[in-house]
Amino acid sequence: MSQSLLSAEGIHLNYGPIKVLKDVTLTLEEGERHVIIGPNGAGKTTLFKVLSGELRPTAGQILLEGDDVSRTTGFHRVRRGVGRSFQVARVFLEMTALDNVAVAAEARHAYEGVRPGLWRISATRRVMDEAAELLSVLGLDALRDTPASMLSHGDRKRLELAMSLALRPRILMLDEPTAGMSPTDRAAAVHLIDRIMRDNGISLILTEHDMGVVFQLGTRLSVLNYGELVVSGTPEEVRQNPMVREIYLGRNAYA
Ligand SMILES: Nc1ncnc2c1ncn2[C@@H]1O[C@H](COP(=O)(O)OP(=O)(O)OP(=O)(O)O)[C@@H](O)[C@H]1O
Ligand SMILES: [Mg+2]
Numbered sequence: 001m002s003q004s005l006l007s008a009e010g011i012h013l014n015y016g017p018i019k020v021l022k023d024v025t026l027t028l029e030e031g032e033r034h035v036i037i038g039p040n041g042a043g044k045t046t047l048f049k050v051l052s053g054e055l056r057p058t059a060g061q062i063l064l065e066g067d068d069v070s071r072t073t074g075f076h077r078v079r080r081g082v083g084r085s086f087q088v089a090r091v092f093l094e095m096t097a098l099d100n101v102a103v104a105a106e107a108r109h110a111y112e113g114v115r116p117g118l119w120r121i122s123a124t125r126r127v128m129d130e131a132a133e134l135l136s137v138l139g140l141d142a143l144r145d146t147p148a149s150m151l152s153h154g155d156r157k158r159l160e161l162a163m164s165l166a167l168r169p170r171i172l173m174l175d176e177p178t179a180g181m182s183p184t185d186r187a188a189a190v191h192l193i194d195r196i197m198r199d200n201g202i203s204l205i206l207t208e209h210d211m212g213v214v215f216q217l218g219t220r221l222s223v224l225n226y227g228e229l230v231v232s233g234t235p236e237e238v239r240q241n242p243m244v245r246e247i248y249l250g251r252n253a254y255a
Helices: 044-052 074-079 097-112 117-137 153-166 183-200 211-217 235-240 242-249
Strands: 006-015 018-028 033-037 059-064 082-084 171-175 203-207 220-225 228-233
Touching (some): 044 203, 074 082, 097 117, 097 153, 117 153, 183 203, 235 242
Parallel strands (some): 033 203
Antiparallel strands (some): 006 059
């Protein structure tokens, strides 16, 4: 059997006496776009935190290309190509859009060992060029000198995506990338995410509440309910699953 890009096996996460994740097992294969769906409070963001290294699982293992990374930090996982965006965008509010992306690009150059000193000036130029290019890919050209605090919600989410991409991830985890967007912005964001993932060969794990986005982007769907992964399969399999229809989509959702 070929090895999964990322796999989580028997993950448990407790907050004190509260069992938030219960025996969650899932995999991400190369090129796959795995959408985790489930009601509010099901544990989706918590699962992201465990996969990205922000939280240590109470029990269970996380394997990156077969290597056990369960006890490693988020930084280690970023270096191994795991990038993440957040349900509520985390950007440096006082800094311009361009500088925000440059900070992320700079961080990557630092851990890739770009040497300081005489090389510093050309390294800085490279970082700024890279940041400008990413903003352009995301359609934020006109806003590059705008402080992040002045950006609209949708633009801030796109900026955060640019920052995640500056880390050149092989796996990107997006926590509700279109939350709070207008239908027009949402359609544009889906198109953009689809194109960027394809162009850069990035595998994706995402959460979403918008079912249109789920079915447009997902190649595999898993359903979390009260911290348990109850169903996993192709979008069609999950759509047809009676338990899913009842617990999550609502009885008439796709009738
Ligand atoms: N730091 C914490 N301490 C205690 N309980 C927490 C903590 N963070 C989250 N929880 C609880 O864990 C459960 C799962 O939360 P989580 O944020 O992972 O859900 P979610 O599926 O992402 O929900 P949403 O769809 O609303 O984003 C919830 O019951 C939440 O109240
Ligand atoms: Mg969440």
